[in-house]
Amino acid sequence: MVEVSKVSKKYGHKLVVEDVSVQVQKGKITSFIGPNGAGKSTLLSMVSRLIKRDTGEVFIDGTEISAWKSNDLAKRISILKQANHLSVRLTIKDLVRFGRFPYSQGKLSKEDERYVEEAIHYMELEDMQDKYLDQLSGGQQQRAFIAMVIAQNTDYVLLDEPLNNLDMKHSVQIMKVLRRLVDELGKTVVIVIHDINFASCYSDFIVALKDGKIIKEGPVQDIITPAVLKDIYEMDIEIQEINGNRICIYF
Incomplete structure (x- = not known):
């Protein structure tokens, strides 16, 4: 609570x-x-x-x-803020991997990769996971950041x-994804x-x-x-x- x-x-x-x-x-x-x-x-x-x-x-x-x-x-606890600005060029998959940092400290295990894949699948981003964030629409970027939060598994x-x-x-x-998470x-x-x-x-x-x-x-x-x-x-x-x-x- x-x-x-x-x-x-x-x-x-x-x-x-x-x-x-x-x-x-x-x-x-x-x-x-x-x-x-x-x-x-x-x-x-x-x-x-x-x-x-x-x-x-x-x-x-x-x-x-x-x-x-x-x-x-x-x-x-994981949090997604309103404004998310990154100074480095990342793909969707790289971004979602950041969600595992509290566990992996940058050295992802097979379990970490499984959480990453599941989060990408949850957000229906498989077909664009290797695209860079600056190639995406605002909505696609938002879905990628939410996938990162899901991968954090808090x-x-x-x-x-x-x-x-x-x-x-x-x-x-x-909203359906959030309902499923609960x-x-x-x-x-x-x-x-x-x-x-x-x-x-x-x-x-x-x-x-x-x-x-x-x-x-x-x-x-x-x-x-x-x-x-x-x-x-x-x-x-x-x-x-x-x-x-x-x-x-x-x-």
Whole structure:
């Protein structure tokens, strides 16, 4: 379990995350939703220790995150940020191999290569695995980075807007892959996501943030309601149920 207790973060005079406490249950997909500037990405980065907290504590399976050795933490938590810039020229396969670094330290075993191949297969990248990243579209690059995270084979997978640059087909593919990681492999997935219909259809639990604070959290049926969504987004959103999923009509 990930436990966040009274965490805050300030940039200059602006309080971006204010006194946030939340628990992320194991073996579930938890989505962070909310308008721009709500503090979603900052909170995710503090959970993964990418940025420092000003106050508060974060526990991973009962151990405060500051007590984890970096290599041990990298075997427990993987994170994909919004922006991924590399200064070296890599193929997709080379990139995905980076996901095994906490285990291999650069000397990949047969087991490491198996995880790499499985991740490439998961993301349907076999036919382009030898292409260089700078030869790919934005969506293909995004899928390659997600394959790298999958190859890392951590208990907790944190993704900051993983559907960026993806068309409809590949957005659905990514969400189905995340659902499989949870349902088949027992992973715990936390995503920052803007598309509330994807959050509605694929999440087990939703945490809604606004102005740096959690304003509502709970299972999908408690969050995807006109009243709650109006509180979050300040607009009227109609809800229709289709095939058991709550779909938001806001166009």
